[in-house]
Amino acid sequence: MKTDPTSLVTIRGTREGVLIVLGDGEWNAVLRDLENQLARPNAAAFFRGARVSVETGNRFLQEDERVALERVLAKHNIHLGATMPTVAQAPAAHVERNEMYTRQNGATQVLMIRRTVRSGQTIQHDGPVVVYGDVNDGAEVIASGDVLIFGKLRGVVHAGAGGDNHATIGAFGLNPPQIRIGSHIARSPEEQKSKSRGPEMAAVREGRIVIEPWRV
Amino acid sequence: MAGTVITITSGKGGVGKTTTTANLGVALARRGKRVACIDADIGLRNLDVILGLENRIVYDIVDVVEGRARLRQALIRDKRLPELQMLPAAQTRDKTAVNPQQMLKLADDLRAETDFVLIDSPAGIEHGFKNALAPAERVIIVTTPEVSAVRDADRIIGMVEAAEKPKPQLILNRLRPGMVKRQEMMSTEDVIEILAIDLVGIVPEDEMIITSANRGSPVAFDEKSQAGQAYGRIAQRILGQDVPFPVFDDNTGILKRFQSWFRNPNGGGGA
Ligand SMILES: Nc1ncnc2c1ncn2[C@@H]1O[C@H](COP(=O)(O)OP(=O)(O)OP(=O)(O)O)[C@@H](O)[C@H]1O
Ligand SMILES: [Mg+2]
Numbered sequence: 001m002k003t004d005p006t007s008l009v010t011i012r013g014t015r016e017g018v019l020i021v022l023g024d025g026e027w028n029a030v031l032r033d034l035e036n037q038l039a040r041p042n043a044a045a046f047f048r049g050a051r052v053s054v055e056t057g058n059r060f061l062q063e064d065e066r067v068a069l070e071r072v073l074a075k076h077n078i079h080l081g082a083t084m085p086t087v088a089q090a091p092a093a094h095v096e097r098n099e100m101y102t103r104q105n106g107a108t109q110v111l112m113i114r115r116t117v118r119s120g121q122t123i124q125h126d127g128p129v130v131v132y133g134d135v136n137d138g139a140e141v142i143a144s145g146d147v148l149i150f151g152k153l154r155g156v157v158h159a160g161a162g163g164d165n166h167a168t169i170g171a172f173g174l175n176p177p178q179i180r181i182g183s184h185i186a187r188s189p190e191e192q193k194s195k196s197r198g199p200e201m202a203a204v205r206e207g208r209i210v211i212e213p214w215r216v
Numbered sequence: 217m218a219g220t221v222i223t224i225t226s227g228k229g230g231v232g233k234t235t236t237t238a239n240l241g242v243a244l245a246r247r248g249k250r251v252a253c254i255d256a257d258i259g260l261r262n263l264d265v266i267l268g269l270e271n272r273i274v275y276d277i278v279d280v281v282e283g284r285a286r287l288r289q290a291l292i293r294d295k296r297l298p299e300l301q302m303l304p305a306a307q308t309r310d311k312t313a314v315n316p317q318q319m320l321k322l323a324d325d326l327r328a329e330t331d332f333v334l335i336d337s338p339a340g341i342e343h344g345f346k347n348a349l350a351p352a353e354r355v356i357i358v359t360t361p362e363v364s365a366v367r368d369a370d371r372i373i374g375m376v377e378a379a380e381k382p383k384p385q386l387i388l389n390r391l392r393p394g395m396v397k398r399q400e401m402m403s404t405e406d407v408i409e410i411l412a413i414d415l416v417g418i419v420p421e422d423e424m425i426i427t428s429a430n431r432g433s434p435v436a437f438d439e440k441s442q443a444g445q446a447y448g449r450i451a452q453r454i455l456g457q458d459v460p461f462p463v464f465d466d467n468t469g470i471l472k473r474f475q476s477w478f479r480n481p482n483g484g485g486g487a
Contacts, residue, residue, distance in 0.1 A: 121374050134410070
């Protein structure tokens with residue numbers, strides 16, 4: 001489907017179905033733009049039977065925003081599949097290459113990332129995040145659920161970003177400058193930097209973030 | 217067959233992009249390849265000086281894209297090495313004077329008549345970098361073994377990946393083995409572990425780079441110095457040869473290595 005390059009919303013086909021990318025801009029303007037595009041004559045045929053994912057741009061969707069989005073889509077008989085976070089710079093490429101996708105687990109959508117999350121990239125997800133790769137210095141992962149990293153953590157992770165203090169962070173080498181869980185923040189003690197101590201996890205115990213060996 | 221467009225970039229400034237472009241251009245040309253180097257650092261023209269061609273500039277890249285000169289008129293052929301040509305940047309304009317479409321066209325015209333087009337990218341992640349990246353078929357990331365340079369390199373690699381270019385390759389520049397040994401500098405392994413891309417070359421810190429830059433005669437012209445040899449090996453790897461990575465040492469280190477080697481035959485557990 002052709003999209004006007006000046007529009008706030010991009011719609012495109014991927015191997016997985018249809019991907020709607022919401023650009024930066026005022027939320028209501030974005031929704032209006034989406035409505036306009038869905039109202040085009042060829043839109044219905046394009047979406048028929050497709051799995052639809054939405055990339056939410058630079059925003060972490062609030063509940064009412066999510067409902068509004070679902071309502072716009074439902075008007076055109078489109079069921080909202082996954083909402084994806086944004087990776088800074090052309091996120092769609094990573095989605096199309098299957099390096100980033102969500103997996104349904106009961107009521108939650110787990111975001112799976114199969115690559116290195118690099119400096120300058122921000123991943124936001126409403127749910128747990130699993131990274132098969134490193135999270136490098138200068139990168140940021142913000143999740144409302146747990147964050148599990150099958151690699152080294154050198155960047156900033158905020159687990160339980162919606163306020164869940166029971167969230168945990170696990171990594172095969174926990175070396176971040178700081179850790180956030182729910183409403184807690186902890187900074188790395190300078191001396192311990194860059195020493196590899198094997199798989200570890202961070203959790204809130206008695207009101208503060210502690211790091212302990214990751215036993216599964 | 218049309219040539220390959222290779223963009224040399226880094227993120228952080230001053231880590232050796234222009235030095236790398238000039239020396240790889242020379243090293244490839246010395247191996248009989250037709251090479252065109254483009255200085256994409258508009259406003260901060262530099263490559264011409266490193267290559268010693270600054271006195272011969274008549275037209276520049278902006279003259280070409282704006283139609284004041286034909287590509288052939290603007291290209292400067294190196295008299296010492298006729299396989300090597302350079303398209304200079306404009307010194308008086310800024311990076312917005314050229315756009316990515318124009319760079320694509322330019323690179324396309326050049327690759328029709330060469331084996332390699334090397335693009336010297338400006339520092340940063342802005343317009344100039346995007347110009348340099350647009351026509352790239354291969355990307356070489358240059359970094360020094362410093363935390364800030366590696367972090368910027370990581371950022372650039374992410375952008376190269378997002379632009380759906382092939383996985384970039386790494387040149388580690390200004391390595392100082394003595395400092396690595398004393399654990400005052402990141403090692404090659406440290407850098408690769410973070411960046412998770414393939415290494416195509418290691419260039420040691422070498423004063424010859426600076427003196428030769430001042431003379432306008434890149435070290436790769438004679439591959440006698442450590443750095444000159446390093447560029448020769450990188451050129452071979454770019455040409456698809458499997459060249460082992462030597463273990464670098466500072467001068468005292470080389471001596472030490474000989475001593476231990478002489479001791480070895482009698483040894484076998486003595487130490
Ligand atoms: N291996 C090396 N050994 C010693 N000096 C080096 C080496 N590599 C580069 N230099 C020196 O570092 C300085 C910066 O190099 P260069 O101009 O190639 O960097 P650059 O990345 O192109 O910079 P810019 O971002 O400003 O374009 C120069 O003075 C150069 O001579
Ligand atoms: Mg330069």
